[in-house]
Amino acid sequence: MTDAAIAVVGASAAGLTVAEALRRGGYRGRLSLVGAEPRVPYERPPLSKRVLTGATPPEDTAIRDAGYLEKELALDLRLGVRATGLDVSGTTRRLTLETGEHLDCDAVVVATGVRPRALPGTEGIDGVHVLRTLDDAVALRESLLTGGDLVVVGGGVLGTEVAAAGRTLGLRVTLVTEERETLGAVIGSELGGLVAQVHRAHGVTVHTGRTVTGIPSCDGRVTGVCLDGGLRIAADTVVLAIGSVPVTDWLADSGLDVADGVVCDAQCRAAPGVLAAGDVARWWHPHHDRTLRVEHRMNASEQGMAVARNLILALDSPGTPALAYTPVPYFWSDQYNWRLQAYGVVAGADRVEVLHCDAGAWDEVPPRALALYGDGERALGVVGIGLHPAAARALRGAVAGDASGPVPWGRALDIASAANDGNW
Incomplete structure (x- = not known):
């Protein structure tokens, strides 16, 4: 086991969980943790809630500090470095980094998560935000603290949480969604309608079943949001919460199936020596007879532990059947x-x-x-x-x-x- 080398690509909750579970399970080999962001792993759920409202300082979102990662976990820590390629054709897996360095590994875990979708033509417009990273949250909070009108485009979990945070800060808030109800695509219209009523009761203007046709600006600064039917809503800050896409572009030449995430079997294996965990993984769930891709915090931890467990089995007991990952997915949302x-x-x-x-x-x-x-x-x-x-x-x-x-x-x-x- 100690002669094996493992690289975990993605230094967020899922990737960190894999690394910690491997060490707890007795793995003492070379363990690299590669993360595109130049900061230690941090919690994402507070970003759209407590960080935006100021209840949690940004620095308090860190899960572990660098000293713990390097000394206690003995990680080969590569923060602020992107992975650019993965070759699985040989007897070892070769991971390529943007620095030009290659890491030859016995196993690679893909935990690169997702990136937010953007609306074409909004790039570079001041006041238009997405929310995925801690830097995104800090920049959005600064914009919200200037007051004025906030328009949230997207009525899912993230969009409704941002709208609630905006009202908590005293902004005039408008929420726009193409769905029939807020959270309609998540929990259906039956309870989604209740969530819309709650937001309206808190003073949010909610437009359901509407499409954004444009986001006008003046001198590089957002001024509003245009909807189908000719309605224009004034905006000082716009948040685009219109979904996300798995970060798999760096795997384009790997030969892996990356249709809506890294496609895995029930044991979270995408190929020999390649596993995936967290938001980016789309694995076969035997109980549901289909693949699932779950973008929630609890799954990041549970799947990370499952991946580490199966890696240790493969290293310690070659030939031992890996265990299927059959969780009960769970998520929560705090609003008001x-x-x-x-x-x-x-x-x-x-x-x-x-x-x-x-x-x-x-x-x-x-x-x-x-x-x-x-x-x-x-x-x-x-x-x-x-x-x-x-x-x-x-x-x-x-x-x-x-x-x-x-x-x-x-x-x-x-x-x-x-x-x-x-x-x-």
């Missing part, structure tokens, strides 16, 4: 004074049953809702808004399944209903 939590796969469900949904003055009282999501007779996901933490955790059992697959709809309905009973 409430939290949304989701377990399983909820996007694109064929069947949705709302078990609870409050109506009220949500600028003062947090919303409360619960819905079960499925496909035919199988329960695949569950969403709780404003649920007591213990009850929310209990919801996991409604969709956790076992070796035989997902939970039957009737049983899941009983579990979710029990969690709903008075647990608000």
Whole structure:
């Protein structure tokens, strides 16, 4: 094991988890951690919430410091260096860095994450922002602190969180989405409509089912956002939260399948000696009978540990079958004074049953809702808004399944209903 060399490409939560789990598992060989950003790994979830509002200083987002990475983990740390190529044709994997250096490895883990989508023609316009990195968050906060009008383009998790942060800072906020409802593509229109009502109750102007046709500027500074139908919205700051794309361009000549991420088997293997973890990985999930790519913090840690476990198995016990990665995906979103939590796969469900949904003055009282999501007779996901933490955790059992697959709809309905009973 100690003679093997491993490189982890991507110095964020998933990549760091792989490195830490390898060391905990007894791996003592050369372990390189390559990251495009010139900073130690940091937490991304606070960026759109606590960093924007000022509740968390940017420096407090660091997961580990450089001393720990270099001394305790004994990493060959390459921060501020991009990977530009990967050759998997030989007996070893050859990783090429932008410095021109080559790292010959027994195994490579791809954890390069995603990059935000941008609107063509908005490059270089002052006041137009995307949000992915800590630098993005710092720049956006500086813009928000100038006040005025904020327009958020995109009604997903990131867009709604930024809108909530803007209102918390006292800005006039408009949220625009092409979907029928905010979070519609994430949790469906049934609860997405509730989220839109909550934002409106907090003073956000919400435009659903609308398309951005242009982002005008004057002297290089954004002045507004134009929508279909001729509506023009004044804007001092515009945030584009219109999705992301996996960072796989550096793998174009590798021979790996990089259609919407690095395509892997159920054991997170993309090729012999090549595995993937985190936002960039699209792996086969046996319980769902399809590939999944999950852009959430919990998956970064869980998949990172799974990858490290399978690497150690391959190094210590060649020929031992690797273990399938079969998580219950989980994500949360904090907005205003409430939290949304989701377990399983909820996007694109064929069947949705709302078990609870409050109506009220949500600028003062947090919303409360619960819905079960499925496909035919199988329960695949569950969403709780404003649920007591213990009850929310209990919801996991409604969709956790076992070796035989997902939970039957009737049983899941009983579990979710029990969690709903008075647990608000």
